[in-house]
Amino acid sequence: MSGDEKQRQDWQPAIELNPEQLRDLPNTEEAAVEQVDSGEDKKDTDKSEKNAGLSRIFVAISALLVKLIIIVECYRLVSWGYQQHWSLGTLLSLLIVSVLVMAIVLALRALKGMRQLRRRQPLQQRASQMIASNQYKQAAPLLDEMAEQLKGTALVVPLQQCINEVDSVYRDGEVIRFVSNHGFVEADRKAIDKISRCSFDTAALVAVSPFASFDILLAAWRNWRMLNSIADCYGIAPGIAGQWRLLRQVLHNLAFVGLSELAIDNSGTLLTGSVTGQLTARIGQGLGAGLVTARIGLEAVKLCRPLPFDEGNKPKLSQIQSSLLKELKSKF
Amino acid sequence: MSLRARIDRLVPPEKRQELGDQLQKFASTALDRHVRLAVTGLSQSGKTVFITSLLDHLLSARDSNGLPFFSLCNEDRLLGVKLLPSQGGQEFPFRESMDQLNASPTQWPASTDKLSSIRLAIRYRPGSKVQRMVSETATLYLDIIDYPGEWLLDLPMLQQNFNSWSQQQYRLMAQEPRQSMAKSWLNGAAELDGEAPADQSQITEFSAQYRGLLQGFRRHEQRLSLLQPGRFILPGNLEGSELLQFFPLVKTNSEASQEGSLYAQLEQRFEDYKQQVVEEFYRNHFCHFDRQVVLIDCLKTLNNGRACFDDMQEAVAGILQSFQYGQSGLLRRLFKPRIDRVLFASTKADHVTANQHHNLEQFLELIIQQARRDIQFEGLETRCMAIASYRATGAAEAEVDGQVLSCLKGFRKQNHEPVVLFPGEVPTALPQDKDWSGQRFRFVDFAPPDLKKVRDTPASHIRMDQAIQYLLGDKLR
Missing domain, CATH: 3.40.50 (Rossmann fold)
Incomplete structure (x- = not known):
């Protein structure tokens, strides 16, 4: 076939080849490592930051003022100590330095958790876009980025194993669904376990506690603990800042986003209403508190999980609800 | 008399078993x-x-x-x-x-x-x-x-009568590649008079030829699929049966055919085939x-x-x-x-x-x-x-003229020799007539994997x- 002809047609003719012409297939894992090293897509660009300019300046100025005051006070304290006796001054300055170091360590840890959490959302978004994609062999960068985010956690080993098992004929959507289904089995199980345990604890506590206001505190405390351990399940470092952010997102989703899901879930709750009616009022209250806890937990799982759940594989409130009811009835 | 015996008398035990199975x-x-x-x-x-x-x-x-x-x-x-x-x-x-x-x-x-x-x-x-x-x-x-x-392919015949079915067959045979293969049969069929009294040997002869024609379409390099009636190609237990002796014939006039005429005979056979072969197959399965x-x-x-x-x-x-x-x-x-x-x-x-x-x-x-x-x-x-x-097959890559091609490797169905193949790209729109080229695709039959x-x-x-x-x-x- 002449060169002209080749250019005119937009398809490549079928050919049979000699087995010697084959090259070795590039190892996908090696390619993956290279991709991580090149370090693309690492900058987090947060566009909403621009809007918050004014309040930012205000916060910065007040923080600066507070810092100045603290420094001045610390200096005055230390110098007062030295005026009394040199040993008192040394003790005070040691105390201040150690407090400072601790604060810095805590702040770094908290920031790490927050950064990890913040990086989950774009990852999830890209993954859900890719699930609908029919392209082929474009999923590697996303998986690499995920592996990089989870580096150093217990999730990496099963994930890597799962990525190695990905079949060569899967297209991108199938790759993501496969990894989502099989790469986080252990973490999902742990998280769901924690949620059902915690929702039972809350339910039982509320059922036996005699004070209403105390109930709220107890439930809040249990939920706070639960969020922490769920984040830990999915490789997010525990820390006050991350947890605060998680709680805010969870509450936001519960209040605004998850309304339709709530309606669906509630149909299940209504179904068992006749069963709840047979329980005492106290246990009923406990059950309510337990269900709220479970809902918060599931929402947190959705936010912390590196990949979104595959359709049909989502953990449902009704699953937790039935076991909760069973346990409550057996214990009380 | 105990209740048990009474029930037994009303519904015998073996009947009950059957009833139970039905209910289940x-x-x-x-x-x-x-x-x-x-x-x-x-x-x-x-x-x-x-x-x-x-x-x-x-x-x-x-x-x-x-x-x-x-x-x-x-x-x-x-x-x-x-x-x-x-x-x-x-x-x-x-x-x-x-x-x-x-x-x-x-x-x-x-x-x-x-x-x-x-x-x-x-x-x-x-x-x-x-x-x-x-x-x-x-x-x-x-x-x-x-x-x-x-x-x-017999199933669509259920919704047709002999006339519409025959018309469809003739329409198909008026198109290439059927036309050139069916030429002599069509010429022969054109001389048949539907109103003439039915001649059994004639029907047998034309049916056999029509059957050969269908088998020819199937073997043709285009591998045609719309071949009716299906039992003509694979008779199953109907080999030699009279049910398989008919062929399409278009009616020349609009009057009702007389009993005993060729057309009426073919129509009868067609209806019999539909009822006794196709409908039974359809109803049962x-x-x-x-x-x-x-x-x-x-x-x-x-x-x-x-x-x-x-x-x-x-x-x-x-x-x-x-x-x-x-x-x-x-x-x-x-x-x-x-x-x-x-x-x-x-x-x-x-x-x-x-x-x-x-x-x-x-x-x-x-x-x-x-x-x-x-x-x-x-x-x-x-x-x-x-x-x-x-x-x-397995995936492979090969370099041809400086271009990397994704290939398949497997074993040929006929002789189990190793094959490496770039089978061509599957088009997403119907290719133009000039693009149905022999060079464009080469889908080889592979042997099953180990x-x-x-x-x-x-x-x-x-x-x-x-x-x-x-x-x-x-x-x-």
Whole structure:
């Protein structure tokens, strides 16, 4: 076939080849490592930051003022100590330095958790876009980025194993669904376990506690603990800042986003209403508190999980609800 | 007289047993525990291999990782799968097919020439709470029948009378490549006088010639598929029967034919064939399905060209009109089941490279366009999928003229020699006439894989797990 002809047609003719012409297939894992090293897509660009300019300046100025005051006070304290006796001054300055170091360590840890959490959302978004994609062999960068985010956690080993098992004929959507289904089995199980345990604890506590206001505190405390351990399940470092952010997102989703899901879930709750009616009022209250806890937990799982759940594989409130009811009835 | 004896007198024990069985069957249908899967496909589209693979993968699903997208395995709810003896009739030769696939050298199961059926019991733990209240385990019975694809083409004849059928056949024979092959037969038929008294030897002669003609179309390089009546090609137990002695003849005038005339005789034979062969086949096996998978060999059309494509499109549209589609409610399921989910599968997806699978699905959509529109009109769920019952090739890359090509490597079906092939790219739109070039595609028939090496891994098939999930997933919740 002449060169002209080749250019005119937009398809490549079928050919049979000699087995010697084959090259070795590039190892996908090696390619993956290279991709991580090149370090693309690492900058987090947060566009909403621009809007918050004014309040930012205000916060910065007040923080600066507070810092100045603290420094001045610390200096005055230390110098007062030295005026009394040199040993008192040394003790005070040691105390201040150690407090400072601790604060810095805590702040770094908290920031790490927050950064990890913040990086989950774009990852999830890209993954859900890719699930609908029919392209082929474009999923590697996303998986690499995920592996990089989870580096150093217990999730990496099963994930890597799962990525190695990905079949060569899967297209991108199938790759993501496969990894989502099989790469986080252990973490999902742990998280769901924690949620059902915690929702039972809350339910039982509320059922036996005699004070209403105390109930709220107890439930809040249990939920706070639960969020922490769920984040830990999915490789997010525990820390006050991350947890605060998680709680805010969870509450936001519960209040605004998850309304339709709530309606669906509630149909299940209504179904068992006749069963709840047979329980005492106290246990009923406990059950309510337990269900709220479970809902918060599931929402947190959705936010912390590196990949979104595959359709049909989502953990449902009704699953937790039935076991909760069973346990409550057996214990009380 | 005790109550027991009284009941015994009213309803004898053996009758009661029968009644009990009937009731149980009724209940299992009502509880959605019974699925009849229609495996539909023209001849050589891979029905037998699909059924074998389906059974093989389901039977070994519990202890293997071979079906990662089948939720029953994912959620660890599968308790076991068992083959049951078929309910009357010939049993599907599953063991024989497996033996052939495992033979050395490996070979594909022989093509089907008779009707057979098989039943599979899938025991699982229900995922839904309500069902678990009823019982901790549930069993889904899956009925599958296998039959020669040629017979399927008889189904559209049910909606035709002799005249319209004959007209359709003549229309087909007026087009290439049929026209040149049928020339002498058409000339002979043109001289026949429909109003003349029927001559038995003449009918026999013309029927035999017509039969030879159909077989010729089938062997033609375009591999035509729309060949009616199907029993002319694969008579089954009807070989030599008078039912197979007729041929299309167009009526010349509009008056009613006299009794004993050639036309009347042919018409009678046509109606007999319809009633005694097609309707029986349809009534016994084809009107009780819940789910359907339509297997289509797109690569055959790409290899063979435009005429093959058009022919297959028309054949598929005709066949699918014979099935009952619609939403299937509780009552309807009991009395008159309907197909409520259809999977269109392009088989032999392993014969193209993995990056072409999506194109293959789009090309499949072109073939089934018309048929699918009708089905969707009924509000049904349909999906197109590129699958391979067993994966016969592996991926490879080669450099040709400085360009890297994704290739396939496998073994040739005929002689088991290693083949490395760039099979061409599957077009997503119907190619222009000039593009149906002999050079563009080369889809080689590959020998089956060595199943011992890929056993229990997802590499033994392509998307069989997703096909199973789509067809049965919602019945196994």
